[in-house]
Amino acid sequence: MARKYLFVTVLVALFAALAFGTVGAQDDEITIVFSHIFTDENRGGFIEQVAQDFMAANPGINVEIQTANSYRDNLNSALLAAQQGTAPHIVQIFEVGTQLALDSGIFVPVEEIATPEQLATLEDVITPVSNYYAVDDVQWSLPFNSSNPILYYNRDIFEAAGLDPDDPPETYGEVLEACETIMASQDLQGCIGWNMHGWFVEQWVAEQGALLANNDNGRADRATEVFLNSDAMLNVFNWWDTLADNGWYTYTGQLEDWNGSDAIFTGQQVAMHITSTADLVNINEAATNNGFELGTGFLPIPDDAERNGVVIGGASLWFTGGHPQEELEAAVEFALFLGNTQNGAAWHQASGYFPIRESAIEELNSAGWFDQNPAFRTAFDQLTQTTPNSATAGALIGNFLEVRTIVEEAAQAMVDGGRSPEDVLNEANERANAALAEFNATVAN
Structure with missing residues (x-):
């Protein structure tokens, strides 16, 4: 319950804060902040190295990295930071946070920041991934780490x-x-x-x-x-x-x-x-x-x-509003660099997240990567055999995090508490629908 009321309080405060604007002071050097969840050497180290490579190629842009312990923490921290006018430019948000991110009002669609040439590069992204993060035909975020x-x-x-x-x-x-x-x-x-x-x-x-x-x-x-x-x-x-x-x-x-x-x-x-x-x-x-x-x-x-x-898992990169335009443009430039063909192929090899660009897949195939590492092919084959429909598109639910927790608590009550599947699911359904109705009413108001 505490998590639900915290979010409702933050959501109301966000709408008030956004009405007054959150544009900060401009510096001579552009600094952008990227907040993600990877703290391990393989994945976190990879992102740090890409940031260094980007800054070497773009001397006028400084990339600062922040990390959180989980997707939930990363999204909640961004919401609170936006309330205080200190939101990171780029926030890694997991797939089930999509509707909540939209409802928060703190994010700007990437298609409103990127140039037509930059947006054209997204045609290279495999369809199941690009479809998930396009809502009402609007490209809100840039796919990054996709999994199943x-x-x-x-x-x-x-x-x-x-x-x-x-x-x-x-x-x-x-x-x-x-x-x-x-x-x-x-x-x-x-x-x-x-x-x-x-x-x-x-x-x-x-x-x-x-x-x-x-x-x-x-x-x-x-x-x-x-x-x-x-x-x-x-x-x-x-x-x-x-x-x-x-x-x-x-x-x-x-x-x-x-x-x-x-x-x-x-x-x-x-x-x-x-x-x-x-x-x-x-x-x-x-x-x-x-x-x-x-x-x-x-x-x-x-x-x-x-x-x-399967449904696309993982996360995409969202861009917060309230920053100078040149900072947002630099943020998009960095995010596209992070997910370009070369880095996308290397990211797959460093993590196990499947490659999301057709060109990255071609590069890996040409190098014989999947033949030499068949375990890495499994997820990609599973994705390509997925039928595109409403079920595999994944659900958009405003309080998805709360619904997910209710499902988990139901499973725990069954596994550890000995309750029947029917009993725990009926209770979960009642709880989740009551919570969803309350959330939707909050957003409507």
């Missing part, structure tokens, strides 16, 4: 259990069968784990071709209802409940614990793990250091579902 969830598995454990390491499970039923075999012969904490995070649930709903919200997932009009007790949601929770009841599902006990969940897998306490491709490089390095061979596969789906595809 995949299955990671320990090939050595598969072999030891008598399973084919070249044939990972692709359906819920196949996961259950594999777990039964693995747990009968291996001394493990569990069979499979994933971070208790609503993002995975959203992906499994999309894979079934179902919607998370009304009005075409909030794409045709503002979402006014969410469907947290749908048949698609129940399919996900029933399978999850079966894994938990058998002692085959493992997590850290905390919500949204990405690093802790990765550590369970890389510590060889489970045979399989579901997480973002964003962790691929770090997990691959940890697997090598811990002496096992890593395998990757598509996200498993319900047995009776025809694979529909």
Whole structure:
């Protein structure tokens, strides 16, 4: 509840602050501030190096880097900074923050800042990615780090259990069968784990071709209802409940614990793990250091579902208003440099986020990268096999963060509290729709 009221207070204050303007003093040297979430050496170090390269090529522009511990923190910090007139020029915002970012009123569409020539370069961005961040035919942000969830598995454990390491499970039923075999012969904490995070649930709903919200997932009009007790949601929770009841599902006990969940897998306490491709490089390095061979596969789906595809995950780069025009133009120039063909290909190699430009994909293919590193191809193949529709476009929900937390709390009540899938989802649906109605009323007022 505290998170909800904090946002409502900030939103009201933002509208008041924006009415008076937030333009700061101009300096001779242009300084732009970029706020992102990567603090690890592979990803954070890459961004720092690109910033240095950009400044060397553009001596009149200084790029300052700020970091936050999570996407939630990064967005909330930007909202509070805007209220005080100190918002960073560029804010990395995750995909489910899109509607909230629009509602905040602090951001300027990139198409209002960039030149026609700069906007033309976005034609190189692969369609599923560009479609997600264009709202009502307006290009609000620049795609940067795009991902989707995949299955990671320990090939050595598969072999030891008598399973084919070249044939990972692709359906819920196949996961259950594999777990039964693995747990009968291996001394493990569990069979499979994933971070208790609503993002995975959203992906499994999309894979079934179902919607998370009304009005075409909030794409045709503002979402006014969410469907947290749908048949698609129940399919996900029933399978999850079966894994938990058998002692085959493992997590850290905390919500949204990405690093802790990765550590369970890389510590060889489970045979399989579901997480973002964003962790691929770090997990691959940890697997090598811990002496096992890593395998990757598509996200498993319900047995009776025809694979529909995944929703774009990750984040894009948004530009805050209230800055001098030359600073905004410099910010766009830096953001485009960060995501150009060369840097986009290198970013994929440094992180595991899939390349979002056709030209970057061609460069990687020409260099034989995917042939030499098949684990990196999995997420990209999964994306290219995604059917473009309202389900895979992803939902736009004003209080998506709150809805996501409600889903996570429902899962935790089921896994740890022993409540039935039907019970927790019915309660979650009631809570989420009440919260959404309150949020929409706040925005309308």
